[in-house]
Amino acid sequence: xxxxxxxxxxxxxxxxxxxxxxxxxxxxxxxxxxxxxxxxxxxxxxxxxxxxxxxxxxxxxxxxxxxxxxxxxxxxxxxxxxxxxxxxxxxxxxxxxxxxxxxxxxxxxxxxxxxxxxxxxxxxxxxxxxx
Numbered sequence: 001x002x003x004x005x006x007x008x009x010x011x012x013x014x015x016x017x018x019x020x021x022x023x024x025x026x027x028x029x030x031x032x033x034x035x036x037x038x039x040x041x042x043x044x045x046x047x048x049x050x051x052x053x054x055x056x057x058x059x060x061x062x063x064x065x066x067x068x069x070x071x072x073x074x075x076x077x078x079x080x081x082x083x084x085x086x087x088x089x090x091x092x093x094x095x096x097x098x099x100x101x102x103x104x105x106x107x108x109x110x111x112x113x114x115x116x117x118x119x120x121x122x123x124x125x126x127x128x129x130x131x
Contacts, residue, residue, distance in 0.1 A: 033111060036088070037125075040106040043074070043082045044117040047090060047104055050078040 054062045062077050069090045075082055092104040106115040113127030 036108060036111065037113075037115060040088050040108070040115050041117075041123050043088075043090065044104050044106055044115060044123065045121070046080055046082060047074055047078070047092065048117060048121075050080060051092070054078070 051062055054060075069077075069092065074080060074090060087110060088106055088108045090104055090106050103119050104117040106117075111127075113125050113130045116124045116126065118124065
């Protein structure tokens with residue numbers, strides 16, 4: 001009657017766990033990065049809509065052109081609840097006065113890409129690690 005595992009059985013379990021971790025951790029990291037990008041795109045569109053609404057109602061833009069905004073700044077300015085990703089920063093230009101096509105950008109320092117929202121509503125990604 002056996003009361004313990006053999007060294008070979010333990011070694012096989014450790015190898016299997018190592019293989020699962022080797023394939024699982026990169027997939028998990030990639031999924032988290034894609035989710036952050038999706039959240040940033042949704043935030044960019046929400047900021048654009050809120051700024052357009054504010055401009056149409058009050059005749060001025062609430063966003064100072066070229067200013068870098070954190071999620072908390074945007075939440076306070078527009079009374080939006082954009083989420084809790086505090087590492088992403090947003091930079092916007094005044095859509096009503098600017099001649100540039102680019103309106104807002106989102107950049108997360110931990111990721112190697114920048115998301116750009118254009119006046120026509122299109123979102124483009126630039127960088128080496130676009131999701």
